[in-house]
Amino acid sequence: MKRRGKRAISLKIIFFLFIVLALFLLVIATDLFCSGEASFFRFRAVFLLFLLLLLSLFFFLCIYRPYRFYEERLERVLRGYAALTELCAELPALTPMNKRELELVSEILNSAELSEQSKRQAQYQALQNQINPHFLYNTLDGIRSEALIAGLDKVAEMTEALAAFFRYTISNTEDLVTLEEELENCNTYFKIQKYRFGDRLLMRILMDEEDKAFLLKCMIPKLSLQPILENSIIHGTELKLEQGCTEIRIERTDRGLLLTVSDNGVGMDQEHLRKLRKRLGDAREELSAGITGTGRGGIALSNVNQRIHILFGEEYGLHIFSVEDIGTDVEITLPLIRREAEENSEKRRLYSGRSGNLEM
Amino acid sequence: MRCEILRMEKVTYLGQDNPVLQNFDLCIMQEEIMGLLPINHFGIATLLKLLLENDPIYYGYIYFRGKLINSWKESGAKKRTPQLSLISEESSLIEGQSVLSNIFVYQRGFRDWIIRNRVLEKRLGGIFEDLSLEIDPRSSVESLGSFERIIVEIIRGITAGHSLMIFNELGAVLSEEELKKLYQIIRYYRERGISFLLISPHYEELKMICDRTAFLKDGQIMKIAKDQREGEGIASAISKNYRKQINFYLKDRKLWDKMTAFCVHYLGKTERQGFEFTIREGECLVLQFLDSADYRDFSDCLTGDGRKREAAFLLDGRRIRPGRDRECAVIWEQADKSMLFPELSFMENLCFTMEFALGNPIKRKRMRDRIRREQEELFGKGIARKAAGELTKREKYALVYHRILLQRPKFIFCIQPFKNAGLAQRERIWELQRMLLQNGIALIIPTISMADSLSIADRIIRLHTQGEAEEWKRISFHLLPDTVPFHDLYS
Numbered sequence: 001m002k003r004r005g006k007r008a009i010s011l012k013i014i015f016f017l018f019i020v021l022a023l024f025l026l027v028i029a030t031d032l033f034c035s036g037e038a039s040f041f042r043f044r045a046v047f048l049l050f051l052l053l054l055l056s057l058f059f060f061l062c063i064y065r066p067y068r069f070y071e072e073r074l075e076r077v078l079r080g081y082a083a084l085t086e087l088c089a090e091l092p093a094l095t096p097m098n099k100r101e102l103e104l105v106s107e108i109l110n111s112a113e114l115s116e117q118s119k120r121q122a123q124y125q126a127l128q129n130q131i132n133p134h135f136l137y138n139t140l141d142g143i144r145s146e147a148l149i150a151g152l153d154k155v156a157e158m159t160e161a162l163a164a165f166f167r168y169t170i171s172n173t174e175d176l177v178t179l180e181e182e183l184e185n186c187n188t189y190f191k192i193q194k195y196r197f198g199d200r201l202l203m204r205i206l207m208d209e210e211d212k213a214f215l216l217k218c219m220i221p222k223l224s225l226q227p228i229l230e231n232s233i234i235h236g237t238e239l240k241l242e243q244g245c246t247e248i249r250i251e252r253t254d255r256g257l258l259l260t261v262s263d264n265g266v267g268m269d270q271e272h273l274r275k276l277r278k279r280l281g282d283a284r285e286e287l288s289a290g291i292t293g294t295g296r297g298g299i300a301l302s303n304v305n306q307r308i309h310i311l312f313g314e315e316y317g318l319h320i321f322s323v324e325d326i327g328t329d330v331e332i333t334l335p336l337i338r339r340e341a342e343e344n345s346e347k348r349r350l351y352s353g354r355s356g357n358l359e360m
Numbered sequence: 361m362r363c364e365i366l367r368m369e370k371v372t373y374l375g376q377d378n379p380v381l382q383n384f385d386l387c388i389m390q391e392e393i394m395g396l397l398p399i400n401h402f403g404i405a406t407l408l409k410l411l412l413e414n415d416p417i418y419y420g421y422i423y424f425r426g427k428l429i430n431s432w433k434e435s436g437a438k439k440r441t442p443q444l445s446l447i448s449e450e451s452s453l454i455e456g457q458s459v460l461s462n463i464f465v466y467q468r469g470f471r472d473w474i475i476r477n478r479v480l481e482k483r484l485g486g487i488f489e490d491l492s493l494e495i496d497p498r499s500s501v502e503s504l505g506s507f508e509r510i511i512v513e514i515i516r517g518i519t520a521g522h523s524l525m526i527f528n529e530l531g532a533v534l535s536e537e538e539l540k541k542l543y544q545i546i547r548y549y550r551e552r553g554i555s556f557l558l559i560s561p562h563y564e565e566l567k568m569i570c571d572r573t574a575f576l577k578d579g580q581i582m583k584i585a586k587d588q589r590e591g592e593g594i595a596s597a598i599s600k601n602y603r604k605q606i607n608f609y610l611k612d613r614k615l616w617d618k619m620t621a622f623c624v625h626y627l628g629k630t631e632r633q634g635f636e637f638t639i640r641e642g643e644c645l646v647l648q649f650l651d652s653a654d655y656r657d658f659s660d661c662l663t664g665d666g667r668k669r670e671a672a673f674l675l676d677g678r679r680i681r682p683g684r685d686r687e688c689a690v691i692w693e694q695a696d697k698s699m700l701f702p703e704l705s706f707m708e709n710l711c712f713t714m715e716f717a718l719g720n721p722i723k724r725k726r727m728r729d730r731i732r733r734e735q736e737e738l739f740g741k742g743i744a745r746k747a748a749g750e751l752t753k754r755e756k757y758a759l760v761y762h763r764i765l766l767q768r769p770k771f772i773f774c775i776q777p778f779k780n781a782g783l784a785q786r787e788r789i790w791e792l793q794r795m796l797l798q799n800g801i802a803l804i805i806p807t808i809s810m811a812d813s814l815s816i817a818d819r820i821i822r823l824h825t826q827g828e829a830e831e832w833k834r835i836s837f838h839l840l841p842d843t844v845p846f847h848d849l850y851s
Contacts, residue, residue: 254363267545319385321583
């Protein structure tokens with residue numbers, strides 16, 4: 001990454017010192033070689049004052065302010081509020097060497113992320129090949145048929161649900177899916193859990209009936225709801241003695257899509273909540289989770305949050321609210337993307353790709 | 361589709377290098393009435409300041425009406441301030457000016473060269489008519505009661521085009537009836553696209569009107585209750601220990617008829633305002649004023665501002681001066697701030713009303729040492745020498761109440777004790793009040809809002825606008841409106 005148009009602060013300081021020195025020499029020279037006329041000295045004083053003002057302005061704008069900016073940004077990175085990758089491009093360099101160093105760090109971070117991504121993709125591909133999805137689906141279908149023949153309807157239903165769940169999780173490799181598809185997968189997952197917990201679990205999907213058709217066609221990141229639903233069941237309602245209820249609320253605002261997964265489970269104490277929020281908001285944690293693929297609990301939430309950040313930017317993502325013994329809410333904010341818009345952009349991409357080939 | 365009015369996303373705001381608001385998320389939609397319940401008051405003042413002044417934030421984003429108005433990435437420069445009104449206990453109207461001028465003339469957008477009062481009056485008359493209110497547009501703002509002042513502030517905000525109104529703890533200023541009227545006005549403007557944020561430490565107040573309620577603790581939103589059932593669940597979960605203590609107390613509470621009774625007579629400003637009541641040793645009586653003007657006159661009489669008026673107190677027929685006579689003490693609102701000398705030490709603050717007992721120089725040292733030892737046993741070594749300003753809130757409250765205890769009054773006027781106090785403080789105040797009652801001191805709580813008073817009250821006198829007094833004994837507390845906090849403990 002090239003850092004164009006940004007001179008290192010040290011160069012500006014050298015320039016500033018050079019001007020000050022030149023000014024000093026000018027004053028000495030005028031004192032030595034010029035006759036002592038009062039009007040000349042008055043003119044010189046006004047001129048020097050003007051230069052001094054200009055220099056102060058230069059010092060403030062070109063040295064002090066970039067330096068403060070550098071410090072403030074770096075402080076936020078060190079405290080974990082901002083990601084280093086993002087800020088490396090924005091930070092003003094202190095010296096030319098520092099400039100090269102920042103470029104290098106940027107490159108390393110990006111390449112590390114890229115290589116990790118490609119590694120993960122390769123692993124995923126390998127896993128997919130090993131599993132051979134069709135073999136898995138066929139086997140599950142086989143089990144389902146046997147169960148039906150044997151009159152074990154429940155086993156058949158369970159197997160069918162499991163096959164549908166795997167098909168969605170493994171086969172579909174797109175980044176974005178429709179809300180309808182994601183909700184369908186949530187329903188499948190819930191169906192599987194229902195066999196385990198029976199009537200102890202309840203799930204409700206709430207959305208405005210008038211908006212329903214529109215909302216269901218909205219595009220969201222694949223597997224952004226199901227892991228949160230899973231979390232809410234495993235860490236919330238499952239641990240509760242009474243009946244637990246999970247609600248998925250879908251709303252449309254002028255800014256985007258608002259998805260809320262709420263449960264009335266055991267919730268969490270304030271300390272736990274604070275840590276979890278810190279982990280979600282901490283850019284360093286996010287980065288390390290992205291590179292190493294590990295974390296201390298709450299991986300699903302971090303993962304979803306990270307994917308949303310990568311896809312749509314920092315201003316979208318997850319928020320968590322929780323009170324012990326009352327329940328937990330996970331709020332997901334997303335931009336409003338409709339299926340048609342996505343298809344149009346895909347068409348545009350294909351068309352531009354084709355035209356590119358023709359040119360070759 | 362709903363429109364967002366305010367969205368605060370992962371906002372972190374530092375005060376003296378420490379986060380006051382951390383990962384703060386709040387979203388208010390158009391036409392929404394949002395409640396905000398501060399469990400402790402940490403961060404609430406900063407939040408209000410941030411919303412009003414839009415100071416640079418350390419991290420996060422703030423959107424107002426869908427536009428980004430503050431972001432950590434441009435924290436160096438001040439941004440556009442959001443168009444919102446903050447209405448609180450203190451008036452923000454320009455004194456010495458009429459209602460009309462405050463609403464129309466002193467507005468940022470007012471650009472008329474000639475002020476046409478008749479046109480403006482007509483316009484304002486229309487607004488008042490819609491709201492079924494009778495306020496003289498030419499009257500000076502100083503002559504307005506609390507309720508009228510708040511209405512004028514709302515109308516001023518609406519005419520200025522503000523789309524969000526923030527009400528900060530108005531329950532302590534407005535009576536029950538006035539609150540009901542205010543809620544009607546809020547609903548009226550909600551239908552016209554205005555959003556509201558109501559801040560109150562009592563969920564009972566918020567549940568009457570709010571669509572959702574956010575619970576704030578230590579500068580973070582813990583949870584947002586989407587409905588009343590969930591809100592009640594959260595409210596009782598956060599006050600679980602407090603409620604348990606109150607329950608134990610109420611079960612064991614007994615009052616003996618043999619206790620000495622005092623007869624207190626309040627000679628109001630007018631004959632209508634005056635009333636008389638008896639109170640026994642160790643009894644807690646709540647005087648709930650259903651008219652905020654009557655309450656103001658009553659508290660003026662207690663503070664001494666009513667000296668010029670005829671209002672006075674008689675104890676068993678003889679004139680007394682509350683707060684000045686030893687037998688009748690007064691604990692002011694927000695006692696931790698109003699009743700201590702921060703530069704004096706704990707001991708000096710504790711003993712300065714004990715001249716009656718410490719007057720004898722021989723007894724003085726011995727007694728002071730004894731008091732010091734007692735206090736150090738209670739609050740830890742070294743507390744006696746600490747300056748009052750260095751004490752924690754909890755210790756400050758304890759200091760005030762222990763000072764009153766040492767003064768040994770017959771009864772105490774405890775003015776709105778729970779006002780502006782977080783849950784932990786309210787719990788502490790309740791414990792200290794219980795201590796006074798156990799020591800045989802009678803407690804009179806004059807208040808507008810019941811707040812937590814039901815947790816300690818033995819009797820309530822509700823004073824109506826028409827001068828009627830209605831007495832409620834504990835046995836009939838369950839018949840009180842269910843919007844009174846802790847009502848459920850009696851049902």
